[in-house]
Amino acid sequence: MANVIVIDTEKCSGCKMCEVACSLINTKECNPERSRIRVVTSQKNGQLQFVPSTCMQCETPMCELVCPAGAIGSDPATGAKIINDKKCIGCSACSYACPFGAIYVDRKLGRAVVCNQCEGDPICVKVCPSGALQYVSHDQVNITLRRLGSKRVLMARDMTEEITEPHLEIISENREPC
């Protein structure tokens, strides 16, 4: 069954080690711009907030639906999305359709790239110093995390998630900043 990268946004310190490691492993160059996981920084009430974001591995993937070349499929072992290099034409339709902005077209390669979980051994999880990223089997995601996730889903009842059914769960509590 599918494995997922669980992201805890509250734990993320914004060090962007995951971006550096991902780009080094996947593109052989240190260029966070070309990383498949991106940490987005935003400011809310004068406080910086970091959101690591990568492929959500939706059950009904929009990227697969809109692809005119039929280049996107999923890996049966890990559940990660894989892009057929030969079929992909780099039209960016997937990147516009993705509700999470996880897939994009690498101008240097001329084709779309998305998190492939490093073939079952994601480097971003290994290098994350704050433990914001965890790689767990979809079945063994801690029941409390799931509860939190479902509470979040209930709170933020969002039709996006109802239709696309993302496997990845972003967990966070409303903690007081220390």
Add this chain to the structure above:
Amino acid sequence: MLDTVFYYIEDPGLQIVFFIFALGLSLRLLFFIGRLSYSEHTAQEGNTVLMVAFYIVRSLVPYHKKMVKAPVYTILRYLFHLCIFTVPIWFSGHVAMWEESSLEWYWTPISDGLADYMTLAVMIAGAWFFVRRILIPEIRRNSTLSDFIIICLTVLPFATGYFYTHGTFDHIEFLSAYMWRFHIISGEAMLVMIFFLYCVVRLDQNRCVGCDACTLSCPTHTLESETLSEFRVFKYSHYQCICCGSCVNACPEQAAQLRHEMGLFNLFKIVSKRKIRQVELAACEQCGDRFAPLPQLGKLNRNLHRDDIEISTLNLCQRCKKLRTRKNDLTHEVHGLASGLR
């Protein structure tokens, strides 16, 4: 009077036309090589000569997307072009004329029967291309007068040559006397036309959504796109183009086409790139960044709407979509922007 004019067209005329033809082709080859080595992009990516040779050979092999979609048309097109090159060069009458000339060149001609069949194939295929251009509305809309002129000028020397050798119209006195001259004049016209004939990439304005797939697939970086504030501009240079058809294969909308074009002043447009398409970019709803071509978003929206899916994030840029995934934003804006699919 008419005879004297024809006489001059034949005797110095033919030599002049051949001279112009050879000079023009060698000039164009020179500009082509110069432009390819001038372009800074190709120099970075390994052996340019090998790459160009590979793509030219690949374009000569009839194995591509068009072959699967329209096999009859593609076979006819390859046959047409093969015959156009073979018959004038290896026809026994032409070879004999070269042998008799002061140059005394000789090469083995093809048999007359084969030449006949090939000429007939050219005539039939040419007629079909002409009729097809008129009959199919999609193609008629994209056709210009020069497309018809090109077909006519190409087929005419073959038709007159066939009529002359077979004496088809010998019962009409005027035609039987002047068919030989018509053949020479039309042949000269075709040779001059080749001098001005370019194979260029065209993006169909009605189909192209501005997705950039063609520019990413272009091996020589001939077709380039540039973002100018709110527009994405596609630029193209005909001397850099090796007519490999990568863009045609890549285009998801069948908008990129390789077309013959007559350009009287194309010869000296060596370095400059011409603008062939301009699409407006859509602005992100939240941050106002220009991020995606409007026609492509519209097309995506229509396609998804047909499947009863609506993505409200379609008008958000990558960064705003990523920010959306944070829990706080989702809870706060659940009824607003971030409502996702409806």
